[in-house]
Amino acid sequence: MPAPSPVARCVDASRVFGAGPAAVVAVHGTTCSITDRARVAVIGDSGSGKSTLLHLLAGLERPTTGTVDWPALDETERTFGIGVIFQSPSLVGPLTVAENTALAAQLAGASDPDDRAGDALDLLGLSDLADRLPEEISGGQAQRVAAARVLAQRPHLILADEPTGQLDHDTGQHLMDVLVQVADRTGAALLVSTHDPAVAQRLVEHWHIRAGRLTLSNPEADR
Numbered sequence: 080m081p082a083p084s085p086v087a088r089c090v091d092a093s094r095v096f097g098a099g100p101a102a103v104v105a106v107h108g109t110t111c112s113i114t115d116r117a118r119v120a121v122i123g124d125s126g127s128g129k130s131t132l133l134h135l136l137a138g139l140e141r142p143t144t145g146t147v148d149w150p151a152l153d154e155t156e157r158t159f160g161i162g163v164i165f166q167s168p169s170l171v172g173p174l175t176v177a178e179n180t181a182l183a184a185q186l187a188g189a190s191d192p193d194d195r196a197g198d199a200l201d202l203l204g205l206s207d208l209a210d211r212l213p214e215e216i217s218g219g220q221a222q223r224v225a226a227a228r229v230l231a232q233r234p235h236l237i238l239a240d241e242p243t244g245q246l247d248h249d250t251g252q253h254l255m256d257v258l259v260q261v262a263d264r265t266g267a268a269l270l271v272s273t274h275d276p277a278v279a280q281r282l283v284e285h286w287h288i289r290a291g292r293l294t295l296s297n298p299e300a301d302r
C-alpha cells in the first residue's frame with residue numbers, strides 16, 4: 080500500500096532574512112515532512128530557527144529557496160485546517176476569552192462555535208475565565224487561551240510554537256496532555272517547538288535544529 084501523503088512537507092526549503100552582508104539564514108535548505116497523525120518535537124535553543132521553520136510549515140512565510148506544500152490538505156483545509164499556537168498569544172482585546180475562542184471556530188466554519196469554545200476552555204481548565212477580557216488574565220492564561228482557540232478550530236495540523244514557554248512545569252505538562260489528547264481524538268498531526276526536554280519527551284519524533292540546520296530522529300525507531 081502506498082504511504083499516505085504528508086500533511087506538510089518541505090523540500091530543500093530555506094528562509095533568508097535581509098540581503099547582502101546583513102543576510103541571516105534562519106533556516107538552511109531543509110527537507111522534512113509531517114506525516115498523518117505525526118507527533119513531532121522541534122528542539123532547539125533560542126534563535127536556532129524553530130519559529131521560522133514552523134511559520135514555513137504553516138504557510139505564513141514563503142521559503143526563499145525550495146518548496147513547502149501540504150499534499151494531504153485541499154484548498155479549504157490549507158486555509159482553515161492548520162492551527163497555529165503562536166509564541167505570543169495575540170488575543171483580540173475587546174473580546175472575552177469565550178468570544179476569542181468561539182471566533183476561531185466560527186472562522187473555521189463551525190456551525191456550533193460557542194459549544195466548541197466551551198469544550199476547548201473546559202478541557203484546558205479555563206471555563207472560569209470565559210467572561211474575562213484578555214487584559215484581565217495572566218500571560219500564562221493567555222497562552223492557554225491561544226491553545227484553546229486552536230483546539231476549537233479542530234485543525235488537521237496543529238503547529239505550536241513554544242506553547243509552554245510561559246507556564247510552570249505542571250501547567251505546561253497539562254497543556255501537553257490536552258494537545259496530545261485532542262490530536263489523538265481528532266486524528267490531527269501535531270508539531271511542537273520547544274527547548275524543554277520534558278515537553279519533547281511527550282512526542283514521538285524529535286527534530287533537532289541548530290543554527291538553522293535540522294536533523295531528524297525517531298526515538299521509537301532507534302530503540
Ligand SMILES: Nc1ncnc2c1ncn2[C@@H]1O[C@H](COP(=O)(O)OP(=O)(O)OP(=O)(O)O)[C@@H](O)[C@H]1O
Nearest residue numbers: 096103104105123124125126127128129130131132
Ligand atoms: N523577520 C526577521 N528578520 C531578520 N531576522 C530574523 C527575522 N526573524 C527571525 N530572524 C532571525 O532568524 C534566526 C532564527 O529566528 P527564529 O525566531 O526562527 O528562532 P527561534 O528558534 O524560534 O528562537 P526563540 O526560541 O528565541 O523564539 C535568528 O537569528 C533571528 O534573529
